[in-house]
């Protein structure tokens with residue numbers, strides 16, 4: 001059977017993914033990944049806010065096979081948008097403040113400092129019907145899954161016309177039935 | 178006279194919309210030597226514009242003008258501004274369609290007689306029988322090159338089909354094959370055979386799948402008797418003091434209003450836009466809208482009972498490889514009220530790419546129960562369930578009381594509630610769909626809710642008596658002899674089958690009728 005080309009099977013990411021907490025360092029207006037080679041510049045939003053959004057993104061759509069950078073990529077656009085749209089900036093900053101408030105009340109730490117995914121998800125359940133959560137979740141549907149780079153990790157091969165379709169490339173190669 | 182035509186040429190037939198209904202009708206009329214102008218709201222995107230990418234194609238050619246929704250259907254919550262997935266481009270929804278091309282069954286033309294008086298349903302028999310439509314089904318199948326007709330072999334089964342077939346066999350279903358598809362299994366009609374590219378919903382980049390865009394419309398244009406004017410959205414149909422239609426007002430590509438005169442006007446904008454246009458064409462003489470003496474314009478909106486079942490297995494399927502919908506089980510399409518509902522449904526293979534799967538598997542869902550399903554995308558198989566839904570008068574397209582589009586035309590509201598028969602049928606179909614996959618070892622199955630409507634039907638329905646519907650058996654409006662409806666909004670009831678073959682058969686038949694009536698000088 002033709003393989004769709006999966007991503008690397010086991011990485012360091014998978015080991016730390018059990019808690020799902022994303023380790024990021026703030027350095028002069030940017031968030032730098034402590035475990036992967038990437039960073040995000042943050043201008044309009046607070047860097048801590050962007051950190052929270054990235055963590056929320058993983059907690060909303062947790063895929064242990066996906067590296068943090070895909071989640072960062074999926075939400076980093078909000079910084080530029082918030083720069084142009086004051087109402088959006090307010091929605092996001094206030095949303096994060098509320099979420100952190102809930103986290104501190106329950107766990108004595110801000111959202112990103114809550115160690116277990118299950119605990120963070122319980123916090124998100126409290127805000128899931130609000131505009132802030134819906135905005136972030138809605139945007140992730142395309143922000144995360146419409147990224148061509150993540151497709152192979154899910155075994156989706158994307159565009160096929162340039163390769164002549166699947167007629168000679170496994171459209172009927174199932175062998176386990 | 179030949180194309181292009183002048184705005185004040187009142188001898189032309191104006192067809193509104195270039196999809197399955199309008200594109201077929203316009204081309205057929207032209208090929209009979211009749212001067213025809215198709216006004217199409219969307220742009221002309223030839224095959225070169227198609228890409229194998231779900232959101233890119235969706236954004237490029239879907240009808241995204243504002244619409245509102247109401248009613249208890251889940252779409253009103255999850256996709257409140259997008260009740261339907263319809264294409265706004267030359268070729269209409271035949272650019273995005275999957276190609277499943279099935280004839281109605283005889284009893285489906287006699288829904289009221291067969292099903293009886295179902296409370297809450299506004300059932301009616303068609304003023305037409307299968308026998309009368311059969312010759313036109315044959316023409317439509319030949320025109321579209323439907324597999325398993327006209328000696329055209331079936332398509333080869335892809336992985337998704339093989340899973341369905343294995344399950345169907347285990348379950349004892351009798352009729353499961355790769356469908357009757359308007360997709361070339363061999364080169365035909367100047368178009369190549371399918372290369373199993375797998376992006377049928379995004380426009381077939383090699384043209385193996387039938388579409389009016391590159392099949393019928395160019396043939397009509399070649400006669401010199403057809404002009405297709407893209408980026409031309411009709412806002413109003415006008416009439417004279419005798420109550421005959423005289424032409425249409427449309428917004429051209431620059432947003433400028435133009436008036437195209439016409440001898441005959443045929444409306445084929447799909448079942449949301451067609452009634453919207455008739456309702457918006459109200460006048461002193463017709464205060465409730467054109468052709469609406471019955472009050473049925475916009476009513477009885479049907480969208481088929483639909484739903485999907487996806488299943489994950491412990492080994493790869495790669496369902497997205499190859500033809501999207503070439504697989505069918507027809508055993509449940511019979512009418513067998515013992516199952517707890519009238520009418521029947523079809524089970525058809527279906528695959529979405531990862532981006533659409535994320536959006537449609539369980540809209541609004543999040544967390545691990547959702548993502549663990551997507552994690553198994555590679556091992557997923559899928560099917561679509563499509564069956565007859567009950568026409569209800571309260572399911573309706575209405576003009577929004579305050580909101581307007583960019584041309585000042587009131588936007589449509591789409592109201593829909595499931596009928597209890599629809600719900601019972603869907604639950605049965607979910608159960609049977611899951612059973613097919615369980616029979617071959619599914620690890621998990623997902624009963625997936627309906628997508629924004631792709632089959633939009635019934636809002637200008639055909640009826641024997643003028644008081645029960647909008648058009649007669651030829652699609653001619655009961656009220657105005659030179660005004661026709663030429664799309665799926667004519668359907669009296671929906672049947673279990675995907676509608677396009679029937680839309681095309683009706684359009685071919687209507688072209689014969691219009692030509693004959695014109696010759697007689699009746700219109």
Ligand SMILES: Cc1cc2nc3c(=O)[nH]c(=O)nc-3n(C[C@H](O)[C@H](O)[C@H](O)COP(=O)(O)OP(=O)(O)OC[C@H]3O[C@@H](n4cnc5c(N)ncnc54)[C@H](O)[C@@H]3O)c2cc1C
Nearest residue numbers: 194196197198218269270274275276277411446664675677
């Ligand atoms: C993804 C998808 C898959 C499908 N698969 C199948 C299938 O496998 N089998 C099947 O039978 N059916 C299928 N369908 C449904 C099929 O496409 C429709 O039933 C069919 O195309 C409807 O024909 P129509 O003529 O009523 O409208 P359309 O084909 O939608 O054409 C209507 C046209 O009218 C234009 N228009 C609307 N209003 C105006 C106006 N005011 N002025 C000018 N132009 C206007 C629109 O822009 C559009 O181009 C599918 C649909 C989709 C979206």
Ligand code: SF4
Nearest residue numbers: 371372374375377381
């Ligand atoms: S699978 Fe076949 S019909 Fe569908 S898009 Fe590809 S080539 Fe065209």
